[in-house]
Amino acid sequence: MLIVAGAFGGASGAIPSYIKCGEMSRSVFRVPLGGFDNEGGSAGATEPRPKLTFPRTRS
Structure with missing residues (x-):
């Protein structure tokens, strides 16, 4: 069963x-x-990652 x-x-x-x-x-x-083939890949693998910036806060 x-x-x-x-x-x-x-x-x-x-x-x-x-x-x-x-x-x-x-x-x-x-x-x-899919992670082991070389056909398509992901867009993030070929493009550089953007740098994240945050506004300064007033203290």
Whole structure:
């Protein structure tokens, strides 16, 4: 009975993941390894981060 319950739990997470992968036009097998490929990368990896400045407060 625990095996059946575990299978239902796994399927309830796998089905939405499969749908999202189709919407992103990515393979289901490439999504977990997305941080290790050199195809697209994220925009933050190639652009420098802006320097944050805060206004001085009066004391």
